[in-house]
Amino acid sequence: MKRFKHKGSDIPVAKKVIAINAGSSSLKFQLFDMPEETVITKGLVERIGLKDSVFTISVNGEKNEEITDIPNHEVAVKMLLDKLTGFGIISSLDEIEGIGHRVVHGGEVFNESVLITDEVLEKIDELSELAPLHNPANLTGIQAFRNILPNVPAVAVFDTAFHQTMPESSFLYSLPYEYYEKYGIRKYGFHGTSHKYISERAAEMLGRPKEQLRLISCHLGNGASIAAIEGGKSIDTSMGFTPLAGVAMGTRSGNIDPALIPFIMEKTDSTADEVLNVLNKKSGILGVSGFSSDLRDIQDGVEAGNERAELALDVFANRIHKYIGSYASRMNGVDAIVFTAGIGENSLIVRERVLKGLEFMGVYWDPARNTTRGEETFLSYPHSPVKVMVIPTNEEVMIARDVLEKGDI
Numbered sequence: 001m002k003r004f005k006h007k008g009s010d011i012p013v014a015k016k017v018i019a020i021n022a023g024s025s026s027l028k029f030q031l032f033d034m035p036e037e038t039v040i041t042k043g044l045v046e047r048i049g050l051k052d053s054v055f056t057i058s059v060n061g062e063k064n065e066e067i068t069d070i071p072n073h074e075v076a077v078k079m080l081l082d083k084l085t086g087f088g089i090i091s092s093l094d095e096i097e098g099i100g101h102r103v104v105h106g107g108e109v110f111n112e113s114v115l116i117t118d119e120v121l122e123k124i125d126e127l128s129e130l131a132p133l134h135n136p137a138n139l140t141g142i143q144a145f146r147n148i149l150p151n152v153p154a155v156a157v158f159d160t161a162f163h164q165t166m167p168e169s170s171f172l173y174s175l176p177y178e179y180y181e182k183y184g185i186r187k188y189g190f191h192g193t194s195h196k197y198i199s200e201r202a203a204e205m206l207g208r209p210k211e212q213l214r215l216i217s218c219h220l221g222n223g224a225s226i227a228a229i230e231g232g233k234s235i236d237t238s239m240g241f242t243p244l245a246g247v248a249m250g251t252r253s254g255n256i257d258p259a260l261i262p263f264i265m266e267k268t269d270s271t272a273d274e275v276l277n278v279l280n281k282k283s284g285i286l287g288v289s290g291f292s293s294d295l296r297d298i299q300d301g302v303e304a305g306n307e308r309a310e311l312a313l314d315v316f317a318n319r320i321h322k323y324i325g326s327y328a329s330r331m332n333g334v335d336a337i338v339f340t341a342g343i344g345e346n347s348l349i350v351r352e353r354v355l356k357g358l359e360f361m362g363v364y365w366d367p368a369r370n371t372t373r374g375e376e377t378f379l380s381y382p383h384s385p386v387k388v389m390v391i392p393t394n395e396e397v398m399i400a401r402d403v404l405e406k407g408d409i
Contacts, residue, residue, distance in 0.1 A: 022141025
């Protein structure tokens with residue numbers, strides 16, 4: 001990481017950097033003092049383009065919420081910047097020296113974060129066919145900031161970039177090779193910023209260089225993906241051409257037999273788009289349980305004796321368990337298994353069911369330690385050859401770090 005110092009001093013110069021995650025109707029933000037990585041404020045704008053939009057910002061550690069109509073992202077960005085000065089969080093917009101934008105899909109074009117230029121924007125737009133629900137929304141957020149702060153360096157941080165180290169044997173599908181050459185059909189993987197953070201933080205906690213480690217990172221939220229990380233590099237991951245592949249998720253099916261799509265189309269008199277909508281929005285935990293995609297509701301259902309809730313929980317944990325075994329084999333062993341994201345950081349029962357039965361590969365975990373929610377910890381016994389860890393993810397700080405490195409500020 002680049003260090004900024006006053007002349008004649010070893011004290012780093014603080015740089016205010018804002019990390020942005022723009023969705024189609026939302027905008028998340030965190031403002032950092034870098035390189036100390038101190039969070040100055042954070043917040044969320046919801047329901048952009050709808051009536052009764054919600055703007056939330058942290059002021060002196062307390063949540064400040066305003067409900068108003070925010071018609072588009074540019075208005076949301078202007079409101080955000082006005083709040084930063086209005087609440088005295090910063091004295092002037094000139095204090096913001098860098099902006100980092102999460103971009104979901106970088107295809108094979110981007111294997112690292114990049115300074116945003118007109119050419120970069122064109123390429124991100126071209127890649128929208130690979131992420132039609134995400135890249136256009138990310139571009140909207142980028143353009144909104146460019147219109148208001150045109151001279152502030154901005155950096156694009158791609159969800160897919162970390163996985164560009166996968167070998168062909170991992171990312172290629174066993175389809176006609178020309179599909180890859182002509183149409184870019186391959187596994188791309190997602191949650192890369194999170195998996196990268198986990199790999200670096202795990203190395204710090206283990207006191208070993210990441211280049212010497214074999215890690216399995218389990219990013220478990222409403223969207224979930226598993227990554228095999230060897231020597232600090234992703235060598236395989238569960239999500240594929242889209243975030244629909246891999247383990248079962250909140251509403252996404254994960255891997256299925258592809259022949260099911262035309263079969264379901266015929267049986268339900270549906271179009272391909274309608275079946276894809278079911279696979280993306282009505283499957284996974286929701287589809288199996290029949291009543292919720294929220295793991296907290298499923299856990300309540302299990303405690304109440306709901307058999308479908310029990311089945312949904314088993315399906316979810318079973319798929320993760322299988323990926324861990326597969327990736328341990330892929331790397332000829334594993335040094336640590338890491339749980340992160342909302343479910344991974346907080347669900348005791350999911351971690352228990354995922355880990356149960358892995359003793360054969362050197363995973364010895366302590367049920368008494370599996371009581372932590374949202375905090376860094378080790379779940380494994382000290383003598384366990386394979387460590388089990390919980391590390392809350394921090395994608396925003398990774399974005400801010402990349403702004404320092406790529407933004408040259």
